[in-house]
Amino acid sequence: MQHVTVIGGGLAGSEAAWQIAQRGIPVRLYEMRPVRPTEAHHTDRLAELVCSNSFRSSSLDTAVGLLKEEMRRLGSLIMAAADRAQVPAGQALAVDRVIFSQYITAAISSHPLIELRREEVRDLPHGVTVVATGPLTSPSLSERLRILFGSDYLYFYDAISPIVTAESINTEVAFRASRYGHGSDYLNCPLTREEYYRFVDAILAAEKVPTKAFEHCMYFEGCLPIEEMARRGKDTLAFGPMKPVGLLDPRTGARPYAVVQLRQDDQAGTLWSMVGFQTKMTYPEQRRIFRTIPGLERAEFVRLGSLHRNTFIDSPRLLQPTLQFRGRHDLFFAGQLIGVEGYVESAAAGLLAGLNAARLVRGEPLVIAPPTTALGSLLAYITHSERRNFQPMNANYGLFPPLPHRLVGREKKTACAARALQDLTAWQTAQRVTAITAPSPALLSPS
């Protein structure tokens, strides 16, 4: 039978290879470590966790908790291993990273239909292929992808601005306007002189995430973190992303000293991103400092700002919702490379790509997860063809379609989770997406 090539034995590639092989299709899985190391991995194990050992919250009050439950129901290898390697971490699912990746390595290496090759792939093979080479994709393969897509569609760093939910913005303070009266597309949070300088001082004093050695020298002038702009001069931000020119606050009729602009981030208008606010401040500091901005006192952040090395593709332009490349239908992409953020999200994308690669080989119709699920809503965001200025995204309830009845807070999340699991079951039945049993404990015993 025709085999499928999977490139990259990280979280996404291991999950994809497992899903394909469990459906009776031979897999050739390429992992370049240890022959060629990356800047962040330390071992030769598959699905190595490069940093934190946390898979984040287990609660269905969070979209990532729901995503994990959906993956269990879809027979995920990554979730089977994570559940078995669990360590106490309160509401979060954290794992013993060694046991976790040993499990995955043992499951993949002993699978009769998976051939594991320790080689760097430098070119795209013919035949059904899943590319899951992650944020640190090797330079030769990145170059090959650049030739395939063109340089406008392949990025090498994240410059992520925070995103807040619309319902948490105080629109009595934040006013709608575009600069110089060119429409009313933006929400503007106005700051007085005193508020602005207090804000700049807080940014300068805030705790920052240390820069890794391999991330040095990657700042581009058009994309500086706000703390770097603040460091260059106390008024730099007021002449940069916070410039108030062409804006009048309708409450005072005057121009504010500075503004924080928010731009609509999804079609439904439920998410708004802070324009030009990429930052390396720690997450708690961002929440504390950004909530001092007038209008954002009660902001609910679905994503916080960051800036780090990350190879990812312009998925809205390049991928179909099935995770097939629009220009070659037997070429799938998965994992962090498609612009999902985080271990769980990467593995989930690997699961869907693997499922669809197997279905393509078997001549079955390809599937898209329901948009009301955590998996479906995330991939709908990632592959929404009209999205511009694409930046990576993690699972969050802000991406879900509205409920038939207006609910807020915890009630809303509970109702979204219940709808998601119901729709997932119905979809699995209708599309015959069976969860092939997770590996047996014996298979998973670490060697």
Ligand SMILES: Cc1cc2nc3c(=O)[nH]c(=O)nc-3n(C[C@H](O)[C@H](O)[C@H](O)COP(=O)(O)OP(=O)(O)OC[C@H]3O[C@@H](n4cnc5c(N)ncnc54)[C@H](O)[C@@H]3O)c2cc1C
């Ligand atoms: C420094 C750093 C810290 C991070 N910290 C966190 C964190 O704390 N929590 C979190 O959720 N996420 C974190 N991430 C994001 C994290 O990388 C992803 O969540 C997750 O690892 C992505 O899974 P993946 O399968 O897409 O990529 P990876 O897990 O990186 O797997 C890709 C694999 O492909 C291999 N590969 C690359 N190029 C080739 C090639 N040409 N041929 C063959 N094999 C190749 C690599 O060796 C690697 O094993 C971090 C990322 C970085 C870079």
